[in-house]
Structure formats: C-alpha cells, structure tokens
Amino acid sequence: MKKILIAYYSLSGKTRKIVEQVEKTLEECEVEEIKDLNARRGIIGFIRNGRRAMKEKQTDIITSEKNPSEYDLVILASPVWAANMTPAIRTYMERYKDKIKASAFILTCGSSGDDKALEKMENIVGTPVDTVTFSAKELKQETAQKKINKFIEKITA
Numbered sequence: 001m002k003k004i005l006i007a008y009y010s011l012s013g014k015t016r017k018i019v020e021q022v023e024k025t026l027e028e029c030e031v032e033e034i035k036d037l038n039a040r041r042g043i044i045g046f047i048r049n050g051r052r053a054m055k056e057k058q059t060d061i062i063t064s065e066k067n068p069s070e071y072d073l074v075i076l077a078s079p080v081w082a083a084n085m086t087p088a089i090r091t092y093m094e095r096y097k098d099k100i101k102a103s104a105f106i107l108t109c110g111s112s113g114d115d116k117a118l119e120k121m122e123n124i125v126g127t128p129v130d131t132v133t134f135s136a137k138e139l140k141q142e143t144a145q146k147k148i149n150k151f152i153e154k155i156t157a
C-alpha cells in the first residue's frame with residue numbers, strides 16, 4: 001500500500017472539507033495543514049491575497065514539518081486564488097520539491113482559473129499522477145464523493 005501525505009492550505013474551510021472527505025475515503029494517510037502567517041480575511045484581505053497569488057509571491061508558512069520524502073505520494077491541495085495556487089502551497093512546494101517523489105493535486109475554486117493553477121503547480125513539482133478540481137457547485141458531499149472516488153482509484157493504482 002502506498003504511503004500518502006496530504007499537504008493542504010485552506011482559508012475559509014472548503015478545501016479542508018474536501019481534504020477530510022479524501023482522508024476518510026483513503027482510510028490510511030497522513031495530513032499536514034499549512035498555515036499562512038500573512039493571509040488576511042475580509043475585503044482588503046481578499047484583494048491582498050489575490051494580488052500576492054497573482055504575483056506568485058511566497059509567504060511565511062507554519063507546518064508540522066512531516067518529511068515529504070518519507071511518502072510515496074504527496075497530495076497538494078489548495079484553493080484557486082486569482083487563477084493561481086495560493087502563496088502557502090507555492091511556498092510549501094518550492095521548499096519541498098526535491099523531497100516529493102510523486103504528487104497529485106486537489107483544487108477548489110468558485111468557477112474558473114483551476115486549469116491555469118494546475119499548470120503552475122506542475123511547473124514546480126512536475127507532472128502529477130492525477131488532478132481533481134471542485135467548483136463551488138461541486139462541493140456538496142455526494143457530488144464531491146464521485147470525483148474523490150475516481151481520483152483515489154487513479155492515485156492508488
């Protein structure tokens with residue numbers, strides 16, 4: 001059985017919810033939440049966060065420092081910000097790219113920009129085993145589960 005780590009960032013909890021659903025379906029995996037010390041909530045925060053993502057900035061992150069090289073596969077999960085990944089996931093990927101043996105990506109978004117964000121992620125860690133995106137209307141548990149099952153079938157094959 002593959003040893004899997006899910007490393008995720010979530011500001012308002014939607015990506016976290018998907019990650020929890022993936023964790024439950026996988027049964028055995030470890031989860032690492034990445035915290036961004038510079039992300040802000042509110043309308044000013046929204047603009048600032050979006051700009052930081054668009055400019056492809058890195059940020060100060062806190063993780064529990066699990067070593068990605070100890071896993072066969074690292075699932076990287078992030079919301080889409082300004083058609084890009086979040087600065088927190090970017091920082092994590094840049095920091096650990098040499099320790100990630102194989103990757104898979106999960107994104108949540110409102111409606112679009114996920115394709116561009118996936119491309120940017122691939123530029124950092126290379127081609128993922130599989131990717132899956134959830135738009136706002138696909139976040140409902142039953143709808144999400146179908147996509148999660150397909151994703152897990154691929155990444156555990």
Ligand SMILES: Cc1cc2nc3c(=O)[nH]c(=O)nc-3n(C[C@H](O)[C@H](O)[C@H](O)COP(=O)(O)O)c2cc1C
Nearest residue numbers: 010011012013014015079082083108109110111112
């Ligand atoms: C700063 C910012 C920028 C965003 N940019 C996009 C975008 O370009 N495209 C999109 O579909 N959704 C965008 N969204 C919506 C989020 O991707 C979406 O709500 C996501 O599911 C939130 O995940 P979270 O709850 O884990 O933080 C943006 C949200 C924020 C806060």
